[in-house]
Amino acid sequence: MGRTAGRSPEETRRALLTAAGEAIRVRGIHASLDEIARFAGVSKGGLIYHFASKDELIMGLVHAELAAFQASVDAALDPDDTAPGRLTRAYIRAVLTPAGDEARESLALITQLMTLPAVAEVARADAERIDAALAADGLPEDVLALVVAAADGMSSAPLWGASAQTPAHHRLAERLLHLTRHPALWQDLDWPR
Amino acid sequence: MGRTAGRSPEETRRALLTAAGEAIRVRGIHASLDEIARFAGVSKGGLIYHFASKDELIMGLVHAELAAFQASVDAALDPDDTAPGRLTRAYIRAVLTPAGDEARESLALITQLMTLPAVAEVARADAERIDAALAADGLPEDVLALVVAAADGMSSAPLWGASAQTPAHHRLAERLLHLTRHPALWQDLDWPR
DNA sequence: GTCTATAGCTAGATAGAC
DNA sequence: GTCTATCTAGCTATAGAC
Numbered sequence: 001m002g003r004t005a006g007r008s009p010e011e012t013r014r015a016l017l018t019a020a021g022e023a024i025r026v027r028g029i030h031a032s033l034d035e036i037a038r039f040a041g042v043s044k045g046g047l048i049y050h051f052a053s054k055d056e057l058i059m060g061l062v063h064a065e066l067a068a069f070q071a072s073v074d075a076a077l078d079p080d081d082t083a084p085g086r087l088t089r090a091y092i093r094a095v096l097t098p099a100g101d102e103a104r105e106s107l108a109l110i111t112q113l114m115t116l117p118a119v120a121e122v123a124r125a126d127a128e129r130i131d132a133a134l135a136a137d138g139l140p141e142d143v144l145a146l147v148v149a150a151a152d153g154m155s156s157a158p159l160w161g162a163s164a165q166t167p168a169h170h171r172l173a174e175r176l177l178h179l180t181r182h183p184a185l186w187q188d189l190d191w192p193r
Numbered sequence: 194m195g196r197t198a199g200r201s202p203e204e205t206r207r208a209l210l211t212a213a214g215e216a217i218r219v220r221g222i223h224a225s226l227d228e229i230a231r232f233a234g235v236s237k238g239g240l241i242y243h244f245a246s247k248d249e250l251i252m253g254l255v256h257a258e259l260a261a262f263q264a265s266v267d268a269a270l271d272p273d274d275t276a277p278g279r280l281t282r283a284y285i286r287a288v289l290t291p292a293g294d295e296a297r298e299s300l301a302l303i304t305q306l307m308t309l310p311a312v313a314e315v316a317r318a319d320a321e322r323i324d325a326a327l328a329a330d331g332l333p334e335d336v337l338a339l340v341v342a343a344a345d346g347m348s349s350a351p352l353w354g355a356s357a358q359t360p361a362h363h364r365l366a367e368r369l370l371h372l373t374r375h376p377a378l379w380q381d382l383d384w385p386r
Numbered sequence: 387g388t389c390t391a392t393a394g395c396t397a398g399a400t401a402g403a404c
Numbered sequence: 405g406t407c408t409a410t411c412t413a414g415c416t417a418t419a420g421a422c
Contacts, residue, residue, distance in 0.1 A: 030222070
């Protein structure tokens with residue numbers, strides 16, 4: 001077993017990505033390779049064996065985070081729900097439910113990572129993909145715009161240190177889900193013009 | 194006039210803050226003092242004369258940005274509007290109107306700056322202040338939570354590279370303003386429970 | 387009021403031992 | 405597969421000239 005710590009290469013890789021996420025979330029994008037490596041229980045040289053450069057490590061982290069967010073949306077899909085808006089409901093749940101803490105932390109982390117142009121481009125492409133999927137989810141676009149904007153707004157509140165965990169916010173989340181099932185409620189309101 | 198560039202100290206300070214904002218928005222928080230200084234047309238030594246350290250420069254920038262956002266909300270206040278929700282309407286307009294491009298760029302910049310704990314603390318306190326002011330604006334809290342979340346969500350879309358400039362988003366902005374004037378529309382909907 | 391020069395530090399990356 | 409040692413670059417901040 002030599003100098004290995006009893007971990008498989010894949011486990012070490014995952015540990016390094018987790019450590020990088022944690023370090024960057026806390027210390028910002030300046031977190032050094034040294035810190036990240038120590039946090040994962042290897043040396044800087046060990047890190048460099050798995051990720052040839054900091055850029056490579058960060059891009060690996062970005063892909064892992066985007067995949068994790070997609071996975072949380074998939075996990076929030078209700079198999080019994082085949083009505084229009086099912087993906088939108090999963091999106092809202094993934095972004096807002098308590099179990100979606102990781103999703104919100106991911107957003108905070110991605111925001112840090114977007115300092116790098118290469119990351120911004122990947123994130124933009126991913127956002128476009130999600131938008132397209134939501135647009136094809138069968139909801140009237142006005143209702144979709146409302147519920148997605150409101151869910152995004154609530155989920156981004158922690159970025160400013162504010163809380164979106166008041167009773168009013170919980171009611172709002174429920175009502176957004178309700179609107180996806182009864183879009184006419186919103187569309188038939190007495191709007192001007 | 195010696196070596197001065199024909200600018201007053203205040204002008205130089207403002208130029209440095211503007212340059213710092215631009216540089217950090219584009220290059221991230223790592224933007225060097227050298228870059229910032231050159232962008233403002235002074236040398237690094239000149240920058241350090243006005244801001245003793247990078248931290249001081251950044252905190253100066255943060256305060257300027259938060260003040261600018263507050264000013265854009267104030268400017269969006271309609272003097273003829275004395276009905277409940279007038280501040281909320283100004284907030285929505287400041288965050289969403291085309292003239293609020295700067296507001297959105299400010300958000301992007303603040304997000305970069307929040308890497309630093311000291312900045313995060315200042316931003317959190319500012320967000321709390323704004324939340325308190327909005328809470329005292331006379332709207333039912335359910336309606337307030339909805340319109341603020343939706344406005345925040347639309348304004349944060351550019352962070353992910355997505356666009357909130359579709360016709361549906363413009364309609365949504367109008368409807369949010371409308372709801373602040375007729376909160377019963379939302380409250381009297383046929384909600385479950 | 388702004389500049390040059392440079393000290394001093396930290397980080398990323400490489401080489402090679404084990 | 406992981407570690408230590410070291411090289412090199414880039415950054416902040418200081419000292420002092422102009």
